[in-house]
Amino acid sequence: MNFTEFEYFKDIIQNRLDDYFSEEANAQQIKTPSFKDWGLFVPEMCIEAGLSEEEKIVLLLALCPHVHSNLLDSIIQDRLSTTGDFPQLGGVRGKNYRGFLPTGETALFITAGEDIEKRKEIQSFFDPDHFFAKHRILWLEEPVAGEPRMSGKIVFSQEYVELFTIGKVSKPEFSMKFPAQILETEMKWEDLVLSTETNQQIQELQTWITHGDTLLHDWGMHKKLKPGYRALFHGPPGTGKTLTASLLGKYTGKDVYKIDLSMVVSKFIGETEKNLANLLAKAEKTENILFFDEADALFGKRTNVRDAHDKYANQEVSYLLQRIESYKGLVILASNFKSNIDDAFVRRFQSIIHFPLPKxxxxxxxxxxxxxxxxxxxxxxxxxxxxxxxxxxxxxxxxxxxxxxxxxxxxxxxxxxxxxxxxxxxxxxxxxxxxxx
Missing domain, CATH: 1.10.8.60 (Helicase, Ruva Protein; domain 3)
Known part of the structure; x- marks a missing residue:
């Protein structure tokens, strides 16, 4: 692959190294081209975010091993042959990938040098509330215990590697990191028999899937409404909840992922949140439909606090509420009994749809x-x-x-x-x- 932006990136690194090793100040200002001139497929949200020059450089630095695997090594090895070891540059070697993998220290050296204030700014790019972390684009791997935070390897999301290089994200495969399988059906809407009221609410849901982006962006409601849509399907078993979810996906061109809750819920503190965060991070790149069957196991009522376990369980439910609310696609929770779902979730559903036994x-x-x-x-x-x-x-x-x-x-x-x-x-x-x- 030959992308123009990496030619600029190579010049930026080379210029930074020359400036560091030269006794004379001869730094040149080299800027990366505008996103519209990149050869990579830049996601629309990155363009709209108005990233700074330094943020673009960090983006290219993290992408480099995935796109130009020998670029960093070719520059660095040439410099090390004349200077010897150079710890200020940071970087590590992978287990299978033997090339240079950048760390937070690499980003600091290239973009900030010895400028203390600038280094503080660059470090903030890896904070949890930064654009990169919020959208799970890139982050710092946890460093070895006792070592500086910025010694952690820069990890670039595989989904975003695909978005930047081929313009789309592959369908995630069922695994421990993505415990969900696609729901498919050969049935049609006319095969589904629902009450008039239930059917009307389902049509409203289909309208949101089809026109939600228009409402949020073209009509300017993104400032007033939260992203995504949350619906609760409740009613006795066998009344069409799963089939309805399958048909919604079939007729709107969305994949419907049924979540395997047995692989999400964990008895270990912090693991359930971590599992759900990983699942949603993978799913939200494509904004497909998530279907939580028997959702009581994950989104059940909070209890009165009697001990530390109850307190933690309540914190877990609060986290799940917050995370589901930030998902940009459609989330469907299915339960046999509406009363089993925590009231805090119920208040945040845009649709609560009852599937009664047929008359x-x-x-x-x-x-x-x-x-x-x-x-x-x-x-x-x-x-x-x-x-x-x-x-x-x-x-x-x-x-x-x-x-x-x-x-x-x-x-x-x-x-x-x-x-x-x-x-x-x-x-x-x-x-x-x-x-x-």
């Missing part, structure tokens, strides 16, 4: 849509009566239909009999500990 007319629609086209219903099958008599969720109806179809296949038939369906209903009632009347 008789809705159950009839589910029954009619459920059977495959290659089977026929025996004349004694009365779906209207079944829908009115048995209160079932959509998922339970699909289980019964599957059972009935397997019965037909086992009997080498393409006909569904009333007995197949009734036996299937009885099985579902037994699973739930209910008595069939």
């Amino acid at each position: 008789a007319q809705e159950r009839l629609l589910l029954w009619e849509k459920a059977f495959p086209s290659k089977v026929r219903l025996q004349q004694d099958v009365d779906l209207t009566n079944i829908a009115q008599r048995y209160e079932l969720s959509g998922a339970e109806i699909m289980n019964i239909v599957q059972y009935a179809c397997l019965c037909a296949l086992g009997d080498n038939k393409k006909t569904i009999y009333q007995s197949y369906i009734i036996n299937g209903i009885q099985r579902e009632f037994q699973k739930g500990g209910r008595v069939m009347r």
Whole structure:
């Protein structure tokens, strides 16, 4: 790759080294080109941030090993051959990557030299409240215990490496660092049966996904509204919460990531927050939809403080609240009971959508849509009566239909009999500990 901005960057480093080793003051002012002249794909938010000259240099310094792996070594080795060891430059060697990896000290040397005030300014680039850290673009790796903070290696987010070099972020793969899998479905909106009120609220949610950027940026509401959107889906199991999330992604071109909470929640202090922070940092580069099923485990009610454990648990919930609120995409929390979710979360949801058990007319629609086209219903099958008599969720109806179809296949038939369906209903009632009347 041959990017113009790195030609300037090379001159900046070379000029800084010449100035340091020369007895005469001959420093030249070399500026990096404007972002619009960079060959890299500069994300829009970096352009809008109005980064200073020094911030641009630190950005290029952190990117350099990923884009021009031998650039820093070629300059430094040439200088070390005449000067010997040069600790002021900082830098470390990687485990697999044997080239020069810049540290905070490298950034200080190149941008500030011995200027104390300038060095303080550059150090602030690695503070938690700086633009770089807020967007998880780059940060300092924790240094070895007892060593100076700026001796830590500069880490550049892999997602932003992709954004700067190829203009997009690859889909994250399921791992300990990203415990989430994509939800997909072959079903369509017309296959989903919801109450009129629930369906209307879902359409409002789809409108936000489609037009949220227009509202925030084109209409100038980003100063008044927080980024992102938070929705709570609550209702009994099998009423369409997961399917709705899948369809929202399918029809808006967004990936829907179902979070594996067993890999996020940890008994160790600080680990849950760390796991969630890593997950959100990866997800928010693409602003896809995050779906927390059975969210009570992570966002449950805070308790009265009886001991240190309760105090920490409450702090954990407060952190989760803050972190979810800053996510720029859509976050959906799903729970069987709204009352299980902490009130502080509930107040911050833009949408609270109830998924009730379907009524008789809705159950009839589910029954009619459920059977495959290659089977026929025996004349004694009365779906209207079944829908009115048995209160079932959509998922339970699909289980019964599957059972009935397997019965037909086992009997080498393409006909569904009333007995197949009734036996299937009885099985579902037994699973739930209910008595069939």
